Structures are given as structure tokens and as C-alpha cells.
Amino acid sequence: MSLPHQNKISLAKRWLPLALLVLIIAVLYFTGTYKWLSIEALVQNYTRMSQFVADYLLFAVLIYMAFYVVAVALSFPAAWVLTVSGGLLLGWWIAGLATIVAATMGASILFFIAKTSLGEHMRQNAKGYVQRMRDGFQKDAVNYMLFLRLTPVFPFTLVNIVPGILGVPFSIFFWTTLVGIAPGTFAYAYAGEGLDSIVRAQADAYEACMAAGNATCGISLKVGNIITTDLLIALGALGLASLIPIIIKRVRKTPA
Numbered sequence: 304m305s306l307p308h309q310n311k312i313s314l315a316k317r318w319l320p321l322a323l324l325v326l327i328i329a330v331l332y333f334t335g336t337y338k339w340l341s342i343e344a345l346v347q348n349y350t351r352m353s354q355f356v357a358d359y360l361l362f363a364v365l366i367y368m369a370f371y372v373v374a375v376a377l378s379f380p381a382a383w384v385l386t387v388s389g390g391l392l393l394g395w396w397i398a399g400l401a402t403i404v405a406a407t408m409g410a411s412i413l414f415f416i417a418k419t420s421l422g423e424h425m426r427q428n429a430k431g432y433v434q435r436m437r438d439g440f441q442k443d444a445v446n447y448m449l450f451l452r453l454t455p456v457f458p459f460t461l462v463n464i465v466p467g468i469l470g471v472p473f474s475i476f477f478w479t480t481l482v483g484i485a486p487g488t489f490a491y492a493y494a495g496e497g498l499d500s501i502v503r504a505q506a507d508a509y510e511a512c513m514a515a516g517n518a519t520c521g522i523s524l525k526v527g528n529i530i531t532t533d534l535l536i537a538l539g540a541l542g543l544a545s546l547i548p549i550i551i552k553r554v555r556k557t558p559a
Contacts (some may be wrong), residue, residue, distance in 0.1 A: 337357025345388050349506040356392050364393060368405040375409025378460040378491045382406070383491055391502060398496075407489070410463040414476055417467035440469045445479060448494040452483025 321511065356363040367389055374382045389398030440447055451462045467478050512520035 310324065319449070325353060342384060345384065346502055346505045346509055348392075349502055350510065352392055360393075362371055364397065364401050367393065367398070368401050369510070371402060371405035372409040375406050375459070376412040378413065378463075380460070382459065386488060386491040387495035387498070390492030391498055394491040395489065395496040399485075400490040402488045402492065403481060403485055407457075409476065410459075411477060412530075413460065413463040413472070414467040414473065417464040418470075418473075429435050435552070438469055444475045448475060448479035449483045453486065454513050 340459075359546050367385070371382065371385050374385055386398065389402055392398075393401070397516050444466075448462075448466065451457050
């Protein structure tokens with residue numbers, strides 16, 4: 304096999320996963336499929352989904368996990384709506400466990416795409432700030448990963464991509480993701496389960512509005528009903544606590 308042909312195969316393996324990811328995201332965006340991941344869609348289809356879960360619980364859990372893996376791998380920004388929906392429809396503990404597993408699987412897919420498509424080039428040409436970031440992640444990968452996972456300030460998608468680019472070992476990425484997303488996942492799932500009466504009332508009102516033949520039937524459920532300031536503060540404090548070992552290490556290294 305000639306060297307140019309080998310290079311073409313190597314380039315295809317490197318960039319094809321990223322190209323497919325971008326293509327799928329573009330298709331879902333331009334077709335409007337992403338709108339299914341919204342609070343409005345949850346309320347509008349709540350009655351049918353609730354009945355389906357009651358009749359086919361195991362099948363519903365598997366479908367939920369499959370959707371979550373795809374949503375995370377495709378970097379949908381509203382994946383948290385799925386967590387809330389899971390808590391509402393499946394119960395907080397079933398949804399919590401299913402979400403942790405599915406989200407970690409989806410994150411791992413994105414991690415590998417970033418590592419193979421972008422990571423090799425950036426690691427070979429790392430200089431200045433990028434090199435310092437890489438060194439920091441190499442020395443304290445566990446603590447930094449837990450901090451990024453526990454703190455809700457950082458976009459979930461970004462935390463899936465950056466470690467792959469900076470060369471974080473997959474084993475550390477996997478278990479810190481599995482552990483680090485657990486508190487927030489259960490918190491969102493629990494918040495979702497607590498919305499049962501509100502969503503049911505909204506769904507009944509929406510269905511009554513549609514049955515009356517009205518063309519403009521709105522949904523009044525807002526993000527603020529789900530994500531409260533207290534919840535974000537609690538998760539933020541948990542994330543900051545994960546930095547304590549790094550701070551202690553730096554203080555001990557500081558000359559008197």
C-alpha cells in the first residue's frame with residue numbers, strides 16, 4: 304500500500320467521525336427536530352408519554368437512554384430537559400440512574416471524536432496557555448474533572464471536548480464523569496418528579512384549548528419553575544469543594 308493512500312485512510316479515520324457529527328447536527332437543526340427537546344413538547348405530549356411509561360416501563364427506560372446518548376453525543380444544549388422529563392415520567396431514582404449511564408456513554412463518544420479529530424494536532428502544537436492547561440490537567444486531572452462536572456457553570460459539551468483535546472486519559476474521564484454528574488443529575492430528576500401536578504395541569508389546559516379549536520394554545524411553564532437559584536448555588540458549592548485538594552497542594556508548594 305502506497306504512503307499517500309495510507310495517509311488518506313489515516314485522514315479519513317481522523318476526520319470522518321467529526322464530519323458525520325457536524326452533518327447530523329446540521330440536519331436536525333434545519334429540519335427542526337431539535338424542538339422536540341423542549342418544555343413545550345414535554346407538556347404537549349405528557350398524557351401520551353405517561354400512558355406509554357405505565358404500560359411499557361422497561362421499554363420506556365431503554366428508549367429514554369437511547370435518546371439521551373444521542374442528545375449528549377450530538378451536543379444538544381437542552382439535554383437537561385430530558386433529565387427533568389425522565390424524573391417526571393420515570394421517577395427520580397430510575398431516571399437518575401438511567402441518565403448517569405446514558406450521559407456518560409454519550410460524553411464518551413464526544414470525547415473520542417475530539418481526541419481523534421482535534422486532540423492529536425493540538426497536543427503536537429501546544430504552546431503557551433494551551434500547554435499550561437494541558438500540564439495542569441495532566442497533574443491534577445481527577446480534581447479538575449470533578450470540579451468541571453460538579454459545577455453547573457461550565458457547558459456539559461465543552462467539558463466532553465476539552466479533556467479529549469488536552470490528553471486526559473479515558474479511564475479518568477469516564478469515572479469522573481460517572482461520579483461527577485451524579486449529584487446534579489439526581490437533583491434535576493428530583494425537580495422533574497416534583498413538577499407532576501404542574502405539568503399535568505398544563506397538559507390538561509393545553510388539550511382543552513386544542514379541543515376548543517383555538518389556534519394559539521400556549522404553555523406557561525418556564526425554566527425558572529425547574530432550575531432555581533438555590534439549586535445552582537448548591538451545585539456550585541459542591542464543585543468548589545472538589546478544588547480543595549488542588550488549593551492545598553499549591554499552598555504547600557508555596558515558599559514561606
